[in-house]
Amino acid sequence: RIDLRPQEHILKSNFDNFPKGGEFRGVFSDLMGDGIFNSDSESWKKQRKMANALVHYKCFRGFAARTTEEVVRRRLLTLLASLARSGSSFDLQDVLVRFTSDSTCTAVFGESMNALSEGLPTVPFTKAMDDVMESIMYRYALPKGWWHLLRRLNLGKERQLANAMAVINEFVSQQLRKKKMMKACSKSMDLLAAYASVSDDEGFLRDTAISFLAAGRDSSGAALSWFFWLLSRNPDVKKKILEEQRVILAETQRDCFEIEDLNKMVDLHASIFETLRLYPVVPIGQKGVVKEDVLPSGTVVKPGTIILYNVYAMGRMEWIWGKDCHEFTPERWLDDQGKLRHENSGFRFLAFNGGPRTCVGKDVALVQMKYAAAQILSNFEIEVVGGHRVCPKPSIIMTINNGLIVKAKEKPKRCM
Known part of the structure; x- marks a missing residue:
């Protein structure tokens, strides 16, 4: 019998007793401050209520969808076409993270950071975010007292983090100043504009903006990278997705599909979820303990205990997923009628x-990932270059170590 009661107990049934905890907040405080992903108790509840209201607001969802569509068609596909014509190999993961950086930045601030420019120039903000994530990973590897000392002395990775945070804070401060100047006449539906309409607290707006940027930038780009790698190893799955697209276009009598067509792409959806099962964006979750408790498994947990749950390992456990738990099998997400199963x-x-x-941004992220994946598959043949080992990078976000090196070829009949 599959017993997942401990997970449900910690994450839902006795939720208030298992917050993020002081250890987690301390590690991430320089980056996220008191933002929604780094807060607990009443502060988190208030922010979650605001975020829920925003992401379910029809106008914002429409704005986010239009943003994704524009970034994919005008920037991502244009860049990929240029790379394909060059005939050179390139790092697809870098391109996809640049795409999610531009898309997320536009959704948060209302303007792009131009990460998808020709020549793939270094973008100071994205470089700084990479440095911060690397430094935070080192905090987890070192005793707390040791990295605290390095921070006080401004040495090693703590110096790298401080320098990177200066770049990030300046970028966000510039955006906040723009919002203040445009507040009276702006009708923008971006996330920062929505939050600025209910709060003038610069610290709160800064923490909120950085939290959503950090959450959206790497996660979708990493997931899409694993998705294309898995498709390269499972051509039968790719064939099913392309056939699904062909049928949808035939039914709608259009040359190109629209974002609303994503709801009909069940094979694509199932493949994205199967990718996330095998390669979850955040491979390990962390919780603290407020009061002594007994988990459904009988384990006693004391106040101050740190609980880690390995999402990556759970996705590969035979007693949860069956004997094919290590195989890429999108069909496991479909019922006998070919309809999507409830995923959780x-x-x-x-x-x-x-x-x-x-x-909180699950639906927005799924639209972003599925639309980008569908358009790339529709317009290009992506071939993973042999000779480099594809494996996870030790990191807070499960990216591919050293990237995903590919070559792209334009299809004869492209839809952009």
């Missing part, structure tokens, strides 16, 4: 977390 029954699939802290 029994708390076995935690790629989007679970309980009250389920990813």
